[in-house]
Amino acid sequence: MSEDQPAHETSREQGDADAESQAGHAELLAEFRGHLEGAGRSPHTVRAYLSDLRGLLGHLDDTGRGIQDIDIALLRDWLSRSHAAGAARSTMARRTAAARGFTAFLYRSGRLAVDPGPLLATPAPRRPLPDVLDEEQAHTALRPNGEDDDSPTALRRTAIVEVLYATGIRVAELCALDLDDVDRERRTLLVHGKGAKDRVVPIGVPALDAVDRWLHAGRPHWANAGSGPALFLGARGGRLGTRTARRDVHERMRHEETGDDISPHGLRHSAATHLLNGGADLRSVQEILGHASLRSTQIYTHVSIERLTRAYNQAHPRA
Structure with missing residues (x-):
């Protein structure tokens, strides 16, 4: 600040500069949001990345x-x-x-002369062993309970638990299912997965039967002109949201004496573990779960020691 310049003018100039910088950051982040959405990133990932990058840009300003x-x-x-x-x-x-x-986006758009991003090492996150049901607990959880089985809510809850356990799909993938995604002849689901990648997943007869009961005796009670092709509906007729689907699973599982509360992701873990225990190979389980990397699937080998022990006892002459 010069001797002749009042302090309040300097403060005002600094404030104007800060406002201009923040406006530029907001415009840049909006452009990056469009880039992420165009690349098929999930809304959750987009929100998380933008929140992180606001912190990075704030550090830049500091x-x-x-x-x-x-x-x-x-x-x-x-x-x-x-x-x-x-x-x-x-x-x-x-x-x-x-x-x-x-930084890759900034480099491609000409804002950076060199991309420093590849020099960053990613810290390996700790991968805790997932909570799973054993086979007996799964059978118990899927038995009819004391609910009014003719109510739309009860039919939807049962269908959701059956489908999640039968297929190992994510709860968001379940909510995105449409009526035409169910192929009863081939007994498969067309699943719309992460990164706009579709995959075909087998589904068992009990789960298909539960879906049919929901479609014939539950969905018609809530369906309206705005329901569209959604397979699972909320009580107002719109596509079922993930929060309600999670609540359905918790409510349905609480009616059974299965020990710890099981979430939709717990059912996914259980499905993967039971597939491996039953003899499915890791690559097949990877395809069913929609994992981009086999490393993500390998965690289930740690909870499938029963399969290894059984194979050892059957095959080793000195077991």
């Missing part, structure tokens, strides 16, 4: 640097501060991925 100044040192400094603030390993991994995607 250091008095511009977009063109983003380099590996700045990225590592931002991530180290996140770690020092107590961010979990999974959060650190996501922020690294967000930064890497962002």
